[in-house]
Amino acid sequence: MFALLVLTIMLFFTFMVIPMQKSALQTTMYTQGVTVSRSIIQATSDAIISKDFGFIVEHNVEVLKNNPSIRSLIVSPSKGDNIKVTQSGWRLLESPDPNLIKLQSKEIVDKLKVNRWQAEGYHFVYPILFSGIKWGWLHIEFSTDEYNRYINEMYFQLVYISAIAMTMIIFIGYFFARWVTRPVSIISNLATQVAAGNLDVRSKINRHDEIGALSNSFNKMVESLQQSKENLENYNQQLEYEVKIRTVDLDLLNRNLDKKVKQEVLQRQEQERLLIHQSRLAAMGEMIGAIAHQWRQPLNALSLVQQNIYITYQMGKLTDEFMSRSMGKSERLINNMSTTIDDFRNFFKPNKHAEHFNINTLLHTTVNLLEAQFKNHNIEISIHCDDDLNIKGFQGEFSQVIVNLLNNSKDILREKQVKFPKIIISTEITSNGISLSVHDNGGGIPDAIFDKIYDPYFTTKEEGKGTGIGLYMSKIIVENNMMGKLYHYNDKDGVTFVIVIPKDFSSY
Amino acid sequence: MIVKFNALFLKQIVVFLLILLISASARSDSGQDISFAYLEKGLTELKDNEKQIALQLMANELTRNTDLHISIKPVFTFAEMQDLIQKESIDYAILNSFHYLNHYGFFQQFISEPVWGVQRSEFELESYVIVAQKKYADKAIKSFSNKQLSSHQPYLLMNFYLDYWVNKSTGQQTQQFFKKIKYVKTASQAVLDVYFKSSDLCIVPKHIFDLTVDLNPAILKRLTIIHQSESLFSPVLTFTFKHVDPLIKQALNNNFVNFGQTPRSQQILEMFNFQAIKPITLKQLTPMYTLFKNHQALQ
Numbered sequence: 177m178f179a180l181l182v183l184t185i186m187l188f189f190t191f192m193v194i195p196m197q198k199s200a201l202q203t204t205m206y207t208q209g210v211t212v213s214r215s216i217i218q219a220t221s222d223a224i225i226s227k228d229f230g231f232i233v234e235h236n237v238e239v240l241k242n243n244p245s246i247r248s249l250i251v252s253p254s255k256g257d258n259i260k261v262t263q264s265g266w267r268l269l270e271s272p273d274p275n276l277i278k279l280q281s282k283e284i285v286d287k288l289k290v291n292r293w294q295a296e297g298y299h300f301v302y303p304i305l306f307s308g309i310k311w312g313w314l315h316i317e318f319s320t321d322e323y324n325r326y327i328n329e330m331y332f333q334l335v336y337i338s339a340i341a342m343t344m345i346i347f348i349g350y351f352f353a354r355w356v357t358r359p360v361s362i363i364s365n366l367a368t369q370v371a372a373g374n375l376d377v378r379s380k381i382n383r384h385d386e387i388g389a390l391s392n393s394f395n396k397m398v399e400s401l402q403q404s405k406e407n408l409e410n411y412n413q414q415l416e417y418e419v420k421i422r423t424v425d426l427d428l429l430n431r432n433l434d435k436k437v438k439q440e441v442l443q444r445q446e447q448e449r450l451l452i453h454q455s456r457l458a459a460m461g462e463m464i465g466a467i468a469h470q471w472r473q474p475l476n477a478l479s480l481v482q483q484n485i486y487i488t489y490q491m492g493k494l495t496d497e498f499m500s501r502s503m504g505k506s507e508r509l510i511n512n513m514s515t516t517i518d519d520f521r522n523f524f525k526p527n528k529h530a531e532h533f534n535i536n537t538l539l540h541t542t543v544n545l546l547e548a549q550f551k552n553h554n555i556e557i558s559i560h561c562d563d564d565l566n567i568k569g570f571q572g573e574f575s576q577v578i579v580n581l582l583n584n585s586k587d588i589l590r591e592k593q594v595k596f597p598k599i600i601i602s603t604e605i606t607s608n609g610i611s612l613s614v615h616d617n618g619g620g621i622p623d624a625i626f627d628k629i630y631d632p633y634f635t636t637k638e639e640g641k642g643t644g645i646g647l648y649m650s651k652i653i654v655e656n657n658m659m660g661k662l663y664h665y666n667d668k669d670g671v672t673f674v675i676v677i678p679k680d681f682s683s684y
Numbered sequence: 685m686i687v688k689f690n691a692l693f694l695k696q697i698v699v700f701l702l703i704l705l706i707s708a709s710a711r712s713d714s715g716q717d718i719s720f721a722y723l724e725k726g727l728t729e730l731k732d733n734e735k736q737i738a739l740q741l742m743a744n745e746l747t748r749n750t751d752l753h754i755s756i757k758p759v760f761t762f763a764e765m766q767d768l769i770q771k772e773s774i775d776y777a778i779l780n781s782f783h784y785l786n787h788y789g790f791f792q793q794f795i796s797e798p799v800w801g802v803q804r805s806e807f808e809l810e811s812y813v814i815v816a817q818k819k820y821a822d823k824a825i826k827s828f829s830n831k832q833l834s835s836h837q838p839y840l841l842m843n844f845y846l847d848y849w850v851n852k853s854t855g856q857q858t859q860q861f862f863k864k865i866k867y868v869k870t871a872s873q874a875v876l877d878v879y880f881k882s883s884d885l886c887i888v889p890k891h892i893f894d895l896t897v898d899l900n901p902a903i904l905k906r907l908t909i910i911h912q913s914e915s916l917f918s919p920v921l922t923f924t925f926k927h928v929d930p931l932i933k934q935a936l937n938n939n940f941v942n943f944g945q946t947p948r949s950q951q952i953l954e955m956f957n958f959q960a961i962k963p964i965t966l967k968q969l970t971p972m973y974t975l976f977k978n979h980q981a982l983q
Contacts, residue, residue: 227880228877228882229880230834230873230877230878233873233876233880234868234870234873237872238870264899265899266899267902268902
C-alpha cells in the first residue's frame with residue numbers, strides 16, 4: 177500500500193516535473209540561441225558590413241565545428257544569397273525554406289519541432305540589425321539530441337529512482353516486517369515449545385519497545401508457569417501420597433462395603449418387614465376395633481335373646497316354639513358374627529400370588545367391616561363404583577390401603593368434628609388405567625405438612641393413636657407393588673386421595 | 685577529410701590529461717629530464733593558453749613507458765632559440781620549417797637524424813596551390829598583376845613559396861606585383877575570399893583547398909587551381925640535437941614512430957590538426973632547401 181502511494185507520488189512528480197524540465201531546456205536552448213547568434217553577429221559584423229562572405233562562412237564553419245549541437249546555420253540577408261552552413265559543409269541558397277521565411281520577423285522567434293515522442297529540432301531565428309537597420313536574419317537549427325537525451329535521461333532517472341524507491345521500500349518493508357515479526361515469530365516458537373512442555377526456554381530479545389516488553393512478559397509468564405509447574409508437581413506428589421492413603425482406605429472401605437450394603441439391605445428389609453408388620457398390626461387393631469363394633473350389636477342381641485329366654489323361663493312361658501325361635505335367632509346372630517370373623521380372616525389372609533379381584537366387591541367388603549365404627553361416629557360412606565372393574569394384584573395389601581385411607585379420613589372427621597361427616601369413594605376409567613378416589617370433607621391437609629404425609633413415622637395424631645406408617649406403606653404398596661401412583665390434593669371441603677392403577681394391572 | 689574540432693571536448697580532454705600529467709610528473713621525478721623548446725609565436729592552430737598544455741601532453745605521450753620527463757620551454761624569439769641550442773640547454777626544438785631553411789647552416793651543426801616532421805594531409809610533404817576564379821584559367825600569371833591575393837600569414841613557408849613563384853614568374857616582388865595581399869585568419873578563408881570575389885586569387889596548401897571543396901563542392905564551379913607547387917614542404921619540424929643521449933633519443937624515437945597509434949596520441953594530433961608525425965631524413969628536406977636557395981638567388 178505504501179509502495180503504491182510512493183509510486184503514485186513519483187508519477188505525479190513526473191507528470192509535474194517533466195513539462196517544467198522541457199520548458200527549462202527550451203529556455204536553455206533559447207539562451208544558447210541568443211548567445212550564439214550574438215556571438216556570430218558580433219564576430220562577423222565587420223564582415224557582414226564589408227560583405228566579407230569568406231570570413232562569414234569560415235567563422236560559421238568554425239562555430240559549427242565547435243558546437244556539434246548546431247545542425248545548421250543560415251545567414252539570410254534581406255537581399256542576396258543565403259549562406260547555409262552545416263556540419264558537413266556549406267552552400268549558397270537563393271532563398272531559405274518558405275517555412276523558415278515565415279519565422280522571420282522583427283523579434284526573436286524560436287520553434288521546437290516535436291513529433292509524437294521526441295523533439296526533432298529547435299529552430300532559432302535571430303534578426304540581424306545594425307543601427308536599427310534590418311540586414312537579415314540568422315537561422316540556427318539546433319540539434320535536439322541533447323534535449324532528447326536529457327528528457328530520456330530524466331525519464332530513465334525517474335523510472336530508475338522509482339524502481340530504486342520501490343525496491344528500497346520493498347526491501348525496507350520486508351526487513352522492517354521481518355524486524356517486527358521475527359521476534360514475534362521467535363516468541364511464538366518459544367510459546368509452542370512451552371505449550372509442548374518445555375519450560376526451560378527463554379526469550380533473548382532485548383529491545384526497548386513493545387516487542388521487548390512482550391519478551392519480558394513472556395519470560396515472566398514462563399517463569400511463572402515453571403513455578404506453577406513445580407508447585408503442581410509438589411502438590412501432585414502430595415496428592416498422589418494422599419490418594420495412595422485414600423486408596424488404601426477405599427480398598428479397606430470397599431472390602432467392608434459389600435458387607436455393609438448387605439447389612440444395610442438386610443436392616444432395610446427388616447425395617448420394612450417390621451413396618452409392614454406394624455402396619456398390618458395397626459390395620460388389624462383397626463379391624464379388631466371394627467369387629468368389636470360389628471360384634472357389639474349381635475352380642476347385645478344375643479344377650480337379649482338369652483335374657484328373654486331366661487325371663488320367659490322364669491315366667492314359665494318357655495315353650496318349644498319360643499326356644500326354637502330364640503335358638504334360631506341366636507344361631508343367626510352367631511352365624512352373623514362368625515361371618516364377620518371369616519371376613520376379617522379373609523381380609524388379612526396373606527396373598528402369595530397376584531390375582532384378579534373386583535374393586536367394587538373389595539370396597540363393599542372393606543366398608544362393611546368398618547361400617548359399624550363409622551356409623552358410630554355418624555360418618556356416611558358412599559361408594560360409586562362400577563361392578564366390572566378388576567385389578568390384578570394382592571387383594572389384602574390393596575384392602576389395607578383402602579382401610580388406611582378410610583381410617584385417616586375418619587380420624588380427621590372426628591378431630592375436626594365435622595357436622596356432616598362423609599366419605600365418598602369413587603372410581604373412574606382414565607386413559608392411564610383405573611383411578612380410585614377417596615374424598616372426605618375434613619377440611620384438607622394444611623400446606624405446611626402437605627408434602628410430608630407420606631414420610632414414614634410422620635403423624636399428626638396424638639401419641640399412641642398413630643404410628644405414622646399408614647400412608648407410607650400405602651404409597652409403597654401402590655407404587656412399588658402395583659406400579660401405580662398415590663397422590664392427593666385439597667379441594668373445596670377436604671382432601672381427595674387418588675389411587676391410579678395402570679392398565680397392565682387392571683381390566684374393565 | 686574534415687577534421688572536426690570540438691572545443692568543449694578538447695577542454696575536457698585537456699583537464700583530464702592535465703591531471704594525468706601532474707600525476708605523471710610526480711612519478712617521473714626520479715627519471716631523466718629532457719627539454720623541448722618551441723617558438724611561442726608558432727603553432728597558430730592552437731590558442732596561446734593551450735599551446736603549453738598541448739605540447740606538454742604530447743611530450744608526456746612521447747615519454748610513455750619510459751622514465752624520461754620532458755619539460756616544455758616556450759621561446760619568444762629565434763635568437764633566444766639559437767642561444768639555447770648553442771648552449772645545449774634544450775634537447776629538442778619544434779620549429780616552423782622556414783626557420784630551418786633560413787638558418788640552414790646553423791642547424792646543420794647541431795641537429796641529428798631523424799628529423800620529425802608533421803603531416804597535415806595524406807602526403808608526407810605538402811604542396812601549395814594558387815587558386816583563382818575560373819575566368820582566370822589558362823591566363824598567364826601576369827594577368828594577376830594589381831590583383832588582390834588572400835593568404836594566411838603564419839604559413840611562412842607558403843608565403844616564401846608565393847614570393848618564389850611571383851619572383852620567378854614575373855621578376856617582381858610579391859608586394860609590388862599584387863595590388864594587395866589580404867592576410868586572412870585561416871587558410872580556408874583565403875579560398876572563400878576568392879569564391880565570394882573578395883580577392884582575385886589565393887595561395888593555400890593543397891589539402892586546405894581540398895578540404896574547402898569538400899565542405900562545398902560548388903566551389904569548383906567558380907574556382908580553379910592555376911598553379912600547384914611540387915610536394916616538397918614539411919611545415920613543422922622537430923629537431924633532435926646531437927648532444928642528446930642516444931639511449932634517450934632511441935627511447936623517444938620509438939614513441940615518435942608510434943605516435944598516433946594510441947587513442948590518446950590520436951587525440952593530441954587532432955588537437956594540433958596534424959594527421960601524423962613522421963621521421964624525415966635531412967636528405968628529404970634538401971629539395972625544399974634547394975628551392976629556398978634558388979629563391980634567395982633570385983633576390
